[in-house]
Amino acid sequence: MxxxxxxxxxxxxxxxxxxxxxxxxxxxxxxxxxxxxxxxxxGPPPALPLLPAPQPFFENIRADTAVEQQNIDYVRLSMQQLMRTPTVVTGAVMPDACPAGPPGTIPVGGVVVARNAIHPGMHSADICCSVMLTNLGKADPKTVLDVAQRVTHFGPGGRPPERQYPLPAALRAALAANPFLNSEKDLSLAQEHLGTQGDGNHFLYVGTSAATGDTVLVTHHGSRGVGARLYSAGMKVAERFRQQLSPETAPANAWLPADSPEGESYWAALQLVRQWTKLNHQYLHDDIAERLQASVQQRFWNEHNFVFKAGDLYYHAKGATPLAAHFLPDAADARRIIPLNMAEPILIVEGDVTANNLGFGPHGAGRNLSRTGHKRSKADKTKEAWFAEETRGIDARFFFNEIDISELPSAYKNAAEVKRQIAEFGLARTVDEIQPYGCIMAGDWEVNAPWRVKKRQEK
Known part of the structure; x- marks a missing residue:
């Protein structure tokens, strides 16, 4: 026997x-x-070993300082390790690249192409982090920002019941039919988080077009709790596949075979989260425009944390702007949006697929230091002094009235240098710039979080 x-x-x-x-x-x-x-x-197929050498990837970045060089060295090390993952075909690094985890983790500003595989860790928890632009004609920028501050919602949690936007029945039914999105918690968050922007580097920006002088509204945020829960569920399923298919692969780079039932359901879930996130932006823009009684002249959007498909190749963009038309089949406009920092213009670009950009551009200015590292570097002045100095000439606001020094312009790479490298590497063409009037960000909401207030009271 x-x-x-x-x-x-x-x-x-x-x-x-x-x-x-x-x-x-x-x-x-x-x-x-x-x-x-x-x-x-x-039986299960033989385990796939790591590739003997990294697959090639393109570096569309250069350093002008020692700090930037250290950043690039870390990014390069991470990409070299990641590019040995058995599914990987090629990749690219953008001028805004910066580390996003331990070595071997896809960096911010990274693009990784995999064959017949979806890697949840390569799009991260902030699925479909994206930007939307609405042209409001000759509306007064200050009035737009004042109205926007009354409309938007930053910080943890969702909108209170009396301020919630309706979740369309068809979208709710589609979420409920997908095994990755059908829990009561998922459906509850899909309702509560509509019209919310979260925290961190997410923003609401008002400026004027250099080309037309029109007032423009731009929002930046992702899929909130809906996407975060999908990411967690996807990583768990991918880990089961990793243990079976390729134990040598780092857990952060686990994948779902795209042609498996789980992979097909996950791909469908990603598209639903994309639809939800687009609606999340639209509700804010429509509400603001309606209160202003302003006519919408034009609107377009693009994600920069997502997975895009071309045949059996899956393009994982972790903070990279898709330029190729086939990546955004619902886009009626060829223009894409690249913000830099609160005090700099937002770039409106167009671009082509090239050998070194793989159909992508940068998504912003990126960081050279972590948030904590940046705060340490600014210890010689108060946060109020740094805020006054770095936001001179713009109407910068924090939703919770607490300055987040890690989101001031100096926290990011030099915007002019990022623009130069976009041109140097032929990544995209700038067709307009949105000059800043002002912006709203979450700010350091944790300063007055309930647990901190309680701790201060106890002291």
Missing amino acids: TTGKDLLDLGFKSGKWFKEALEHINAHGLAGEAMLAYLREV
Whole structure:
């Protein structure tokens, strides 16, 4: 009688399939080549090793300072490790690249192309982080910002019931039909988080077009709790596949085979989250325009944290702006949006697919230091002094009235240098710039978070 030890001795990996396979082998008296042929048919495929050398990737970035060089060295190390993942074909690094985790993790400003595989860790928890632009004609910028401050919602949690926007029935039904998005918690967040922007580097920006003088509204945020929960669920399923398909692959780079039932459901879930996120932007823009009684002259948007498909290739953009038309089939406009920092113009660009950009451009200015590192570098002045100095000439506001020094312009790479590198590497063409009037960001909401208030009271 054939036993599990016999299968292990033959080099097969144990699993739930052993029981059924052994029953079949012993019931039919299989042995020798006939048994091996059956086992190869029903057993899991051989584990995929890491590639012997990194797949090629393009570096569209250069350093002008020692700090920037350290940043690039870390990014390069991460990409070299990541590019040995068995599914990976090629990749690229943008001028705004900066580390986003331990070595081997896709950096911000990174693009990784994989064959027939979706890697949740390569789009991160902020799925479909994106920007939307609405031209409001000759509306007064200050009035737009004042109205926007009354409309938008930053920070944790969702909108209170009396201020919620309706979740369309068709979208809710589609979410409920997807195994990755159908829990009561998912559906509840899909309702509550509509019209919210979160925190961190997300913003609401008002400026004027250099080309037309029109007032323009730009929002930057992602899919909030809906996308974060999808990411967590996707990573769990990808980890199960990793243990079976490629134990040598780093957990951060685990993947779902795109042609598996799980992969197909995850891809469908990504599209639903994209639809939800676009609606999240639209509600804010429409509400503001309606209160202003302003006519919308034009509107376009693009994501920069997402997965895009071309044939059996999946383009994972972690902070990279898709330029190619086939990546945004619902876009009626060829223009894309690249913000830099609150005191700098937002770039409006167009671009082509080239060998070195893979159809993408940068998504912003990126960082050379972590948030904590930047705060340490500014310890010689108060945050109020830094705020006054760095926001001179613009109407910068924090939703929670607490300055977040890690979001001031100096926290980001030099905007002029990023623009120069976009041109130097032929990544995109700037067709307009939105000159800043002002912006709203979350600010340091944790200063007055309930647990901190309680701790201060106890002291």
